[in-house]
Amino acid sequence: MNKNWLEWIRLTPRLWFLLGFLGCAFLLSMGAYFQFVDGLEPCPLCISQRIAILLTGIVFLLAALHNPGVAGVKTYAILGALTALGGGAISTRHVWLQHLPPEDVPECGPGLEYIFNNFPLTETLKLMLNGTGDCAKVDWIFMGLSMPGWTLVAFLLLATLSLLQFWNAKPN
Template sequence: MKFFSLRLWYLLAAICCAALLGYALYSQHKMFLDPCPLCIFQRVAFMWIGVWALVGALFNPGGKWRWTVTTLMTIGAIVGGAIAWRHVWLQGLPLDQVPECGPGLAYMMDTLPFWNVLKTVLEGDGACAEVQWQFLGLSMPAWTLVWFIGLGLVTIFLTIRQARVEGRT
């Protein structure tokens, strides 16, 4: 019984990533919610997942290539989820423990070596601790964490299922 094809999942995952990125841009440009550096890194993770999902949808890879696409999507979900987890953690800190606000990402990219920028961004700052938006009691980083977990787990589950189905035929 063919319940749900992996190729269709790849397409849906790519569409989800595009929609999430579209909403992030909408919230930035129409709702005037400026993204902090951690938000920007989460967007990059969704771009990564979306690109690999689109590759999977277009080429419908089999065998080791299917596992390569799934692995690359899962890496994006894990990295994005870790960044979102850190972001949610920062938002939950008591006010007296929130780190000072630092320079903007563009300034850091212009003046610091890449690894220093990465370290500084992942540490987070006061701008990352501010909750600007909520839906059903969850902040935007909390929702991105939910999406990263969901995209990663469903991709792994459907890839394993597809491998088992093909192993029986």
């Protein structure tokens, strides 16, 4: 009964990566629900966060399907953590914009469809990652956190899950 608490949750890295992928799929489905059922239009930073969730999910799915050895698990763990932390950085910017005083909020930009159709790719990426005044609007709050706040929590959990695979990886 004196086992370390981490021993109680030790599963194969393949299973943990699969659970991480399922978590990413759940997050993306929640974004789709809020957009298509509740009618919340995503801002540029919301779209950027969804892309980061998708990339993290792809890394986790590839890791689960590949079922690599120890070196591969560590490589996937680093890639998963990097994509999750990149998404966390976007979420942090989004939360920061939402907490700016109204006079400091950047101006609203053109709609995403217009941006994609009329701006070069580099300018589109810059607008998507910097956010606009639309990104400062808080449409949804649960337990005191806005949607970007919860997305930041999710990214930090995904990065932690990924990095825990260093401990979880066993030599064959």
